[in-house]
Amino acid sequence: MMSTKTKVAQRRLGKSKMKISALGLGCWQFSKGQGFVGRFWPDMPQEDINDIVKMSLEGGINWFDTAEVYGKGQSEQALGEALTNLNVPEDQALIADKWWPLMRGSYSITSTIDKRIEALNGRTIDLYQVHQPFSLSSVKAQMKAMAELIRNNKVRHVGVSNFNEYKMREAQQVLQDEGYFLASNQVKYSLLDRRIEKNGVLDAAKELGITIIAYSPLEQGILSGKFHKNPELISNISGPRKYSSLFKPSGLRKTKPLVELLEQMAEKYGVSETQIALNWLIHYHGNTVVAIPGASKKHHAKENIGALQFILSDEDMDAIEQASRKVARF
Template structure:
């Protein structure tokens, strides 16, 4: 796999694992299965292959999936394409997640072979608890994760959607086994900056935990296309069009940020979404990485283009100011 020379890799948390500042989120590879899979149109294998190839060639070296994405269908689709690409994808890394709802921590070790089977012989480089809601506490979950680490069935452990208290508990429990908690996957974008105020980001910086930002483009809202053509909203598949950001009042509130993004896009000769992603992965140094998705080839091209430049400190600060004025309080 060739990683573009302009794409510096970062350590995942305090581990030695090197990841690109952008990964590819693969929720959209769910093949329409289940409620979660129903958010996206069904992608054919050829489309998935093109998206993955563009991502790899553009310097993205890791892919984020989950048991809950189409009940394993996303994991299977991802692994099938990566295996089919041979040497080009030999070093590609996979992050996946255990679904905790209505389960106890013991399910982590009991279901790991199903995850490995879905991933068709590929390693689980990062294994996360998808949500903080199970019948067990974070300590019990990390005790089971430590078993998998010692058995060599997974390589690193993270969490997702954990608040500061639960993240600290998970970190402490894993440390007792001699392993670091390397990541916490959280919703974070220019208009949803709650982790900066609720202690999660500060604790992550203190403990050396990488924040993996999901929905960095707010499901397309921050591209500006819905501000320019609100009529496109009625064509959106799935429930996302019901969120407040897509309502006329939401579009009006975020318009000043969209205007700034458009202005900077012209200045840097890139797209507005590339400005968004570049800000997301650079404003807090190396602490935040992001996992935009892609349902079309050009989305994947947009993603990798965000790795080809760096916003100036002045522009990072300018976006920060306007973003705070329009973000969800």
């Protein structure tokens, strides 16, 4: 049986009693290159996935975020297989999964849950999320279906993803009427994308005790600084992400001042630019924001773990905030 070696501070998921590390591992990269969404990343051998999961657990990360749409279930299966191969107890490896709502109704939430559990090798789904706000059914119907899953012990907690403030509040109210609560809202958030600070989502989450799960916290690697130092690396990227405006010469020029500050901070703390960016994200708003960086190589997992081992000073967090404000989307 595998046991974690590094103890890191944990925080509650929303109003639940479940404790999660400030960083989880995003498992989009485990899609095995399958499906429209999975083609965003190259195929990864299962042995590499096993190693990344093992390293993450040993570094204190205790939860993993996957989704039905990631490789049409391939990510779920790869994660389930890795945890089984490593013989990790369920309480040491919490799982967040997501239901894909496009062109489907709320009835699909309950009718497909057993397939999701099966894909995960029978492991418990600790957090089940509606992946997008686009469905053939209402938020009310979706949350009632989610509440039914909790009552039937199919999932432990409920979250949403990409919900605006209005829909998030509606989801919380429906669940409250059912005797439960909305644990989380998974949204895009980084030093280069801070729209949730202006559109009401972050303020509402703080008010209601809902955890914000930040995806794409490193903007596909831009905040690592490696593409600024060596733009030729962009030509080696597989998948459509290299066509993002952030990877264009104009995008690199725009974000360069922020990345240079991250580099200065990295030297000051003896860490990497990536770790500085992640550390700011999980501490600037207290315990409200957690993040799910991915990892397609072992050294990415090592980078993630390192971001949990220190805390930026208030002065340095404010300096990063000001530099970010000049280049981020609001």
